[in-house]
Amino acid sequence: xPTPALFKNLSTLILCGALAATASVAxxxxxxxxxxxxxxVTLAVQESGNPSxxxxxxxxxxxxxHLNWDNQxxxxxxxxxxxxxxxxRGHGLSGKxxxxxxYAEGHRWADDLAVVMQAAKVTRPMLVGWSLGGAVISNYLxxxxxxxxxxxxxxxxxxxxxxxxxxxxxQVYQDLNAPDLKTHLDTVREFLGLCFHTQPDRSTFExxxxxxxxxxxDMQRAVQSMDVDAVKALGGATVPVxxxxxxxxxLVQTKSAIARAKQLNPRATSIVYANSGHAPFLxxxxxxxxxxxxxxxxxxxx
Numbered sequence: 001x002p003t004p005a006l007f008k009n010l011s012t013l014i015l016c017g018a019l020a021a022t023a024s025v026a027x028x029x030x031x032x033x034x035x036x037x038x039x040x041v042t043l044a045v046q047e048s049g050n051p052s053x054x055x056x057x058x059x060x061x062x063x064x065x066h067l068n069w070d071n072q073x074x075x076x077x078x079x080x081x082x083x084x085x086x087x088x089r090g091h092g093l094s095g096k097x098x099x100x101x102x103y104a105e106g107h108r109w110a111d112d113l114a115v116v117m118q119a120a121k122v123t124r125p126m127l128v129g130w131s132l133g134g135a136v137i138s139n140y141l142x143x144x145x146x147x148x149x150x151x152x153x154x155x156x157x158x159x160x161x162x163x164x165x166x167x168x169x170x171q172v173y174q175d176l177n178a179p180d181l182k183t184h185l186d187t188v189r190e191f192l193g194l195c196f197h198t199q200p201d202r203s204t205f206e207x208x209x210x211x212x213x214x215x216x217x218d219m220q221r222a223v224q225s226m227d228v229d230a231v232k233a234l235g236g237a238t239v240p241v242x243x244x245x246x247x248x249x250x251l252v253q254t255k256s257a258i259a260r261a262k263q264l265n266p267r268a269t270s271i272v273y274a275n276s277g278h279a280p281f282l283x284x285x286x287x288x289x290x291x292x293x294x295x296x297x298x299x300x301x302x
Contacts, residue, residue, distance in 0.1 A: 035119040037089070038111050039102065044093035045116055048073045049083040054150075054296055055122040058085045059113065061131030062223065063188065063212035065092030068130065071285035078289055081296065084125070086116050088136070090219030092211065103222035106139035106229070113140045117148065124150035126296045131251070131278065134158045135226060141233035151240040151299040153292065154261065156252050156278045160230045165257045167250055169194065177221045188212045197248035197277030204282075234264035240299040241268040244291065246276030246283065 030048040037043060046066050056078075060068040066085035073083050087094035089112055090103060102108060113136055117125065127149055129137040134157015141152070159165055172194070175187035192208055199205065234241065243261050245254045258270050271291060276283040 033119070035115050037108070037115050039097075039108060041089050041095040041097055041102070041112070043086050043089065043095070043112055043116060045084065045086040045119065046073075047082065047084050047120065049079050049081050051082055053081045054300060055082040055084060055120070055125035056292075056296060057113070057117065057120075057122065057125045057127050058083065059127065059129040059133030059136050060085070060088060060091070061133050063091070063191065063215045063220075064088075064130075064208070065211045065214070067092075067207060067211055069281070071282055072289060072292070075285070075289050078293060081293075082122070084116065084120050084122065086112075088112070088132070090216035090223070092214060096216035096219065098216075098218045100218065100222040103219045104225045104227070106135070106227045107143050109136045109226070110139040110143040112136075114144055124148065126151050126153065126299065128153040128155060128292065129157050130155040130281065132158055132223070135161070135228045138228050138230045138233040141237055142229040146237050146239045149239055151242070151295070152237070153242045153244055153295065154257075155281055156245045156249050156254070157243070157257070158228070158252065159234070159257050159261050159264075160228050161224070161226060165253050165260060167253060169251070173224060177217065184217075185213065194250045195278040196283060197246060197250075197275065198283045200282060230260070231264060234261055234268070237265055240295070241265055242295050243268055243270040244280060244288070245270070245272050246278060246280045247272050247274045248277045251278045 032044065032046045035043050035045055058069045058072065060066060065087045069085050072078055073085065089109070090096050127137050134154040137152050137154065137157065138159065172187055172191055175183050176191060178184045178187065189209060192205065192212060243258050245258060247254055254272065262268050273280045273284055273287070281288045
Protein backbone atom coordinates (compact mmCIF):
# COMPACT_ATOMS: atom_id res chain seq x y z
CA UNK A 1 0.00 0.00 0.00
CA PRO A 2 1.47 3.42 -0.97
CA THR A 3 2.70 5.46 1.97
CA PRO A 4 2.04 9.21 2.50
CA ALA A 5 5.73 9.80 1.90
CA LEU A 6 5.45 8.09 -1.48
CA PHE A 7 2.50 10.26 -2.44
CA LYS A 8 4.48 13.34 -1.39
CA ASN A 9 7.46 12.32 -3.51
CA LEU A 10 5.25 11.56 -6.51
CA SER A 11 3.53 14.95 -6.15
CA THR A 12 6.89 16.68 -6.05
CA LEU A 13 8.04 14.84 -9.17
CA ILE A 14 4.82 15.69 -11.01
CA LEU A 15 5.10 19.37 -10.02
CA CYS A 16 8.75 19.55 -11.10
CA GLY A 17 7.86 17.87 -14.38
CA ALA A 18 5.06 20.34 -15.01
CA LEU A 19 7.32 23.29 -14.27
CA ALA A 20 9.99 21.92 -16.55
CA ALA A 21 7.44 21.41 -19.32
CA THR A 22 6.15 24.94 -18.87
CA ALA A 23 9.66 26.38 -19.06
CA SER A 24 10.31 24.28 -22.15
CA VAL A 25 7.19 25.57 -23.86
CA ALA A 26 8.01 29.17 -22.94
CA UNK A 27 11.47 28.78 -24.43
CA UNK A 28 10.05 27.19 -27.58
CA UNK A 29 7.71 30.14 -28.08
CA UNK A 30 10.61 32.52 -28.74
CA UNK A 31 11.17 32.21 -32.45
CA UNK A 32 12.90 34.20 -35.18
CA UNK A 33 12.28 34.27 -38.92
CA UNK A 34 12.68 36.51 -41.96
CA UNK A 35 10.11 38.08 -44.26
CA UNK A 36 10.58 39.88 -47.57
CA UNK A 37 8.98 43.22 -48.35
CA UNK A 38 7.39 44.17 -51.70
CA UNK A 39 10.58 46.05 -52.67
CA UNK A 40 12.79 43.10 -51.79
CA VAL A 41 14.12 44.04 -48.34
CA THR A 42 14.61 41.21 -45.85
CA LEU A 43 13.24 41.94 -42.39
CA ALA A 44 14.20 40.05 -39.23
CA VAL A 45 11.15 39.18 -37.10
CA GLN A 46 10.98 37.76 -33.57
CA GLU A 47 8.10 36.35 -31.51
CA SER A 48 7.73 35.50 -27.84
CA GLY A 49 5.07 35.13 -25.17
CA ASN A 50 1.80 33.25 -25.50
CA PRO A 51 1.19 32.32 -29.17
CA SER A 52 -2.56 32.19 -28.45
CA UNK A 53 -2.70 35.49 -26.56
CA UNK A 54 -3.71 38.96 -27.78
CA UNK A 55 -1.03 40.16 -30.19
CA UNK A 56 1.20 43.20 -29.73
CA UNK A 57 3.54 44.38 -32.49
CA UNK A 58 6.42 46.51 -31.17
CA UNK A 59 8.10 48.94 -33.57
CA UNK A 60 11.40 50.41 -32.42
CA UNK A 61 12.86 53.84 -33.14
CA UNK A 62 15.73 55.39 -35.06
CA UNK A 63 19.09 53.60 -34.57
CA UNK A 64 17.45 50.80 -32.60
CA UNK A 65 16.43 47.18 -33.11
CA HIS A 66 14.11 44.62 -31.54
CA LEU A 67 16.45 44.63 -28.53
CA ASN A 68 14.97 47.98 -27.50
CA TRP A 69 11.95 46.03 -26.26
CA ASP A 70 13.81 43.60 -23.96
CA ASN A 71 12.07 44.99 -20.87
CA GLN A 72 8.74 44.14 -22.46
CA UNK A 73 9.32 40.76 -24.12
CA UNK A 74 11.08 39.49 -20.98
CA UNK A 75 8.53 40.89 -18.52
CA UNK A 76 6.60 38.16 -16.62
CA UNK A 77 3.48 40.33 -16.54
CA UNK A 78 3.35 40.50 -20.36
CA UNK A 79 3.91 36.82 -21.12
CA UNK A 80 0.19 36.25 -21.63
CA UNK A 81 0.41 38.30 -24.83
CA UNK A 82 1.83 37.25 -28.17
CA UNK A 83 4.66 39.75 -28.62
CA UNK A 84 6.09 40.41 -32.06
CA UNK A 85 9.12 42.57 -32.73
CA UNK A 86 11.07 43.25 -35.89
CA UNK A 87 14.09 45.21 -37.03
CA UNK A 88 13.12 48.13 -39.23
CA ARG A 89 14.70 48.38 -42.67
CA GLY A 90 18.20 49.78 -42.34
CA HIS A 91 18.48 48.54 -38.74
CA GLY A 92 19.67 45.53 -36.78
CA LEU A 93 19.54 42.24 -38.62
CA SER A 94 17.26 43.51 -41.39
CA GLY A 95 18.31 44.44 -44.92
CA LYS A 96 19.96 47.79 -45.56
CA UNK A 97 19.18 49.13 -49.04
CA UNK A 98 21.47 51.89 -50.31
CA UNK A 99 18.99 53.99 -52.32
CA UNK A 100 17.46 57.01 -50.61
CA UNK A 101 13.92 56.25 -51.83
CA UNK A 102 13.92 53.05 -49.80
CA TYR A 103 13.80 55.21 -46.66
CA ALA A 104 12.30 58.56 -47.71
CA GLU A 105 9.06 57.09 -49.06
CA GLY A 106 6.78 56.49 -46.10
CA HIS A 107 4.65 53.86 -47.81
CA ARG A 108 7.61 51.46 -47.84
CA TRP A 109 7.76 51.44 -44.02
CA ALA A 110 3.99 50.90 -44.01
CA ASP A 111 4.37 47.95 -46.37
CA ASP A 112 7.04 46.49 -44.08
CA LEU A 113 4.66 46.49 -41.13
CA ALA A 114 1.88 45.02 -43.24
CA VAL A 115 4.15 42.17 -44.41
CA VAL A 116 5.21 41.39 -40.82
CA MET A 117 1.57 41.26 -39.70
CA GLN A 118 0.63 39.07 -42.65
CA ALA A 119 3.51 36.66 -42.08
CA ALA A 120 2.70 36.40 -38.37
CA LYS A 121 -1.00 35.85 -39.19
CA VAL A 122 -2.05 38.12 -36.35
CA THR A 123 -5.65 39.08 -35.66
CA ARG A 124 -6.20 42.76 -34.84
CA PRO A 125 -2.90 43.35 -33.03
CA MET A 126 -2.06 46.35 -30.90
CA LEU A 127 0.65 48.43 -32.62
CA VAL A 128 3.21 50.01 -30.29
CA GLY A 129 5.60 52.44 -31.97
CA TRP A 130 8.45 54.27 -30.30
CA SER A 131 9.79 57.52 -31.78
CA LEU A 132 10.34 56.76 -35.50
CA GLY A 133 8.06 53.77 -34.90
CA GLY A 134 5.23 56.27 -34.42
CA ALA A 135 5.81 57.55 -37.96
CA VAL A 136 5.68 53.95 -39.18
CA ILE A 137 2.27 53.52 -37.52
CA SER A 138 1.04 56.77 -39.10
CA ASN A 139 2.20 55.65 -42.53
CA TYR A 140 0.56 52.25 -42.04
CA LEU A 141 -2.77 53.85 -41.05
CA UNK A 142 -2.60 56.27 -43.98
CA UNK A 143 -1.99 53.44 -46.46
CA UNK A 144 -4.02 50.56 -45.03
CA UNK A 145 -6.49 52.07 -42.59
CA UNK A 146 -7.23 50.50 -39.19
CA UNK A 147 -9.42 47.59 -40.21
CA UNK A 148 -6.72 45.01 -39.44
CA UNK A 149 -5.54 46.35 -36.07
CA UNK A 150 -6.99 46.60 -32.57
CA UNK A 151 -5.38 49.90 -31.60
CA UNK A 152 -2.21 51.97 -31.61
CA UNK A 153 0.17 53.28 -28.97
CA UNK A 154 2.49 56.16 -29.83
CA UNK A 155 5.42 56.02 -27.38
CA UNK A 156 7.03 59.45 -27.65
CA UNK A 157 6.14 58.89 -31.28
CA UNK A 158 6.87 61.12 -34.20
CA UNK A 159 3.39 62.25 -35.28
CA UNK A 160 4.77 64.34 -38.14
CA UNK A 161 8.27 65.40 -39.11
CA UNK A 162 7.55 69.07 -38.42
CA UNK A 163 9.75 71.60 -36.55
CA UNK A 164 7.08 72.42 -33.97
CA UNK A 165 6.94 68.79 -32.87
CA UNK A 166 10.66 68.00 -32.92
CA UNK A 167 13.22 69.46 -30.50
CA UNK A 168 15.86 71.24 -32.56
CA UNK A 169 19.26 69.54 -32.54
CA UNK A 170 20.56 70.59 -35.96
CA GLN A 171 24.21 69.78 -35.23
CA VAL A 172 23.35 66.32 -33.91
CA TYR A 173 21.31 65.35 -36.95
CA GLN A 174 23.92 66.82 -39.26
CA ASP A 175 26.83 65.01 -37.59
CA LEU A 176 24.97 61.68 -37.56
CA ASN A 177 25.70 61.78 -41.29
CA ALA A 178 29.28 62.96 -40.98
CA PRO A 179 31.69 60.99 -43.23
CA ASP A 180 34.26 61.02 -40.43
CA LEU A 181 33.81 57.85 -38.34
CA LYS A 182 34.84 59.42 -35.02
CA THR A 183 32.44 62.32 -35.47
CA HIS A 184 29.64 59.95 -36.42
CA LEU A 185 30.16 57.62 -33.45
CA ASP A 186 30.54 60.46 -30.97
CA THR A 187 27.27 61.92 -32.27
CA VAL A 188 25.52 58.56 -31.99
CA ARG A 189 26.55 58.48 -28.34
CA GLU A 190 25.22 62.02 -27.87
CA PHE A 191 21.95 61.14 -29.62
CA LEU A 192 21.45 58.12 -27.37
CA GLY A 193 22.13 60.25 -24.31
CA LEU A 194 19.31 62.56 -25.40
CA CYS A 195 16.90 59.63 -25.39
CA PHE A 196 16.87 59.38 -21.60
CA HIS A 197 16.05 61.59 -18.66
CA THR A 198 17.18 58.74 -16.40
CA GLN A 199 20.19 57.17 -18.07
CA PRO A 200 20.24 53.35 -18.36
CA ASP A 201 22.90 51.20 -16.73
CA ARG A 202 26.22 50.87 -18.51
CA SER A 203 25.55 47.42 -19.96
CA THR A 204 22.23 48.54 -21.46
CA PHE A 205 23.72 51.73 -22.88
CA GLU A 206 26.57 49.80 -24.49
CA UNK A 207 24.09 47.42 -26.10
CA UNK A 208 22.07 50.37 -27.40
CA UNK A 209 25.24 51.95 -28.75
CA UNK A 210 26.12 48.72 -30.56
CA UNK A 211 22.56 48.68 -31.91
CA UNK A 212 22.98 52.18 -33.26
CA UNK A 213 26.36 51.44 -34.81
CA UNK A 214 24.71 48.72 -36.93
CA UNK A 215 22.25 51.15 -38.50
CA UNK A 216 22.67 52.06 -42.16
CA UNK A 217 24.26 55.42 -42.88
CA ASP A 218 22.19 55.63 -46.06
CA MET A 219 19.07 55.26 -43.92
CA GLN A 220 20.21 57.95 -41.50
CA ARG A 221 20.69 60.42 -44.34
CA ALA A 222 17.39 59.69 -46.09
CA VAL A 223 14.97 59.05 -43.22
CA GLN A 224 15.05 62.68 -42.12
CA SER A 225 13.01 63.51 -45.22
CA MET A 226 10.46 60.67 -44.83
CA ASP A 227 6.93 61.69 -45.79
CA VAL A 228 4.31 61.12 -43.08
CA ASP A 229 0.59 61.66 -43.72
CA ALA A 230 -0.63 62.03 -40.15
CA VAL A 231 -3.82 63.82 -41.23
CA LYS A 232 -5.05 60.79 -43.16
CA ALA A 233 -3.63 58.39 -40.57
CA LEU A 234 -4.95 59.72 -37.28
CA GLY A 235 -7.88 61.62 -38.73
CA GLY A 236 -9.35 58.43 -40.11
CA ALA A 237 -8.55 56.11 -37.20
CA THR A 238 -11.52 54.65 -35.33
CA VAL A 239 -9.60 52.18 -33.13
CA PRO A 240 -8.36 53.23 -29.66
CA VAL A 241 -5.21 55.37 -29.79
CA UNK A 242 -2.96 56.02 -26.78
CA UNK A 243 -0.28 58.72 -26.68
CA UNK A 244 2.25 57.74 -24.01
CA UNK A 245 5.06 60.27 -23.63
CA UNK A 246 7.75 61.39 -21.21
CA UNK A 247 7.48 64.96 -19.94
CA UNK A 248 11.27 65.29 -20.02
CA UNK A 249 11.63 64.24 -23.69
CA UNK A 250 14.65 65.98 -25.23
CA LEU A 251 13.91 64.86 -28.80
CA VAL A 252 10.15 65.25 -29.29
CA GLN A 253 8.04 68.20 -28.13
CA THR A 254 5.69 66.26 -25.86
CA LYS A 255 2.92 68.85 -25.50
CA SER A 256 2.95 69.83 -29.17
CA ALA A 257 2.97 66.23 -30.39
CA ILE A 258 0.07 65.22 -28.14
CA ALA A 259 -1.89 68.37 -29.01
CA ARG A 260 -1.47 67.73 -32.73
CA ALA A 261 -2.50 64.09 -32.41
CA LYS A 262 -5.61 65.02 -30.43
CA GLN A 263 -6.45 67.74 -32.92
CA LEU A 264 -6.45 65.09 -35.64
CA ASN A 265 -8.15 62.46 -33.47
CA PRO A 266 -10.09 63.89 -30.50
CA ARG A 267 -10.81 60.35 -29.27
CA ALA A 268 -7.12 59.69 -28.58
CA THR A 269 -6.13 59.41 -24.92
CA SER A 270 -2.80 60.36 -23.38
CA ILE A 271 -0.54 59.52 -20.46
CA VAL A 272 2.51 61.61 -19.58
CA TYR A 273 5.25 60.26 -17.32
CA ALA A 274 6.61 63.22 -15.38
CA ASN A 275 10.01 61.62 -14.74
CA SER A 276 10.67 59.99 -18.12
CA GLY A 277 12.46 61.27 -21.17
CA HIS A 278 12.14 59.93 -24.70
CA ALA A 279 12.06 56.25 -23.64
CA PRO A 280 9.49 55.62 -20.86
CA PHE A 281 9.29 51.92 -21.79
CA LEU A 282 12.88 51.61 -20.57
CA UNK A 283 13.11 54.38 -17.98
CA UNK A 284 9.93 53.30 -16.15
CA UNK A 285 9.49 49.81 -17.56
CA UNK A 286 7.28 48.36 -14.81
CA UNK A 287 4.81 51.25 -15.00
CA UNK A 288 4.87 51.19 -18.79
CA UNK A 289 4.12 47.47 -18.87
CA UNK A 290 1.14 47.91 -16.54
CA UNK A 291 -0.24 50.78 -18.60
CA UNK A 292 0.29 48.92 -21.86
CA UNK A 293 -1.45 45.78 -20.54
CA UNK A 294 -4.35 47.86 -19.28
CA UNK A 295 -4.76 49.59 -22.63
CA UNK A 296 -4.54 46.35 -24.62
CA UNK A 297 -7.13 44.69 -22.39
CA UNK A 298 -9.52 47.65 -22.46
CA UNK A 299 -9.17 48.01 -26.23
CA UNK A 300 -10.21 44.39 -26.72
CA UNK A 301 -13.65 45.32 -25.36
CA UNK A 302 -14.27 47.83 -28.15
